Amino acid sequence: MALSTRLDLRQTQTLVMTPQLQQAIKLLQMSSVELFNFVESKLEQNPLLERDDPDGGAVADSSSDDIEIDGFEDVDTGGHAIDLTMSKTMPSDGGL
DSSP: OOOOOOOOOOOOOOOOOOHHHHHHHHHHHSOHHHHHHHHHHHHHHOTTOOOOOTTSSOOOOTTOSEEOOTTSOOEEOTTOOOOOOOOOOOOOOTTO
16 A cells, blocks of 8 residues: 555635625615714714715805705715715726
């Protein structure tokens, strides 16, 4: 009986549901109202969190809760400012 050495290499792929991935999936499934309420509750629970104010403290006109943006219908903001930034990414034609 002959003894021999052998080296095997196996490659496997698994998906691990980390807590961050689970939270991301839950957040993506929420409607905008549910997401707004979730963020508000987290801001109230954690005193170290604060709202990012991109306008530098400027308050939106409170006479109307609707904002009209080119290409969008009126958006009901509930009295809160919303940043609706559209970014367009054009794929390269790749010689097509």
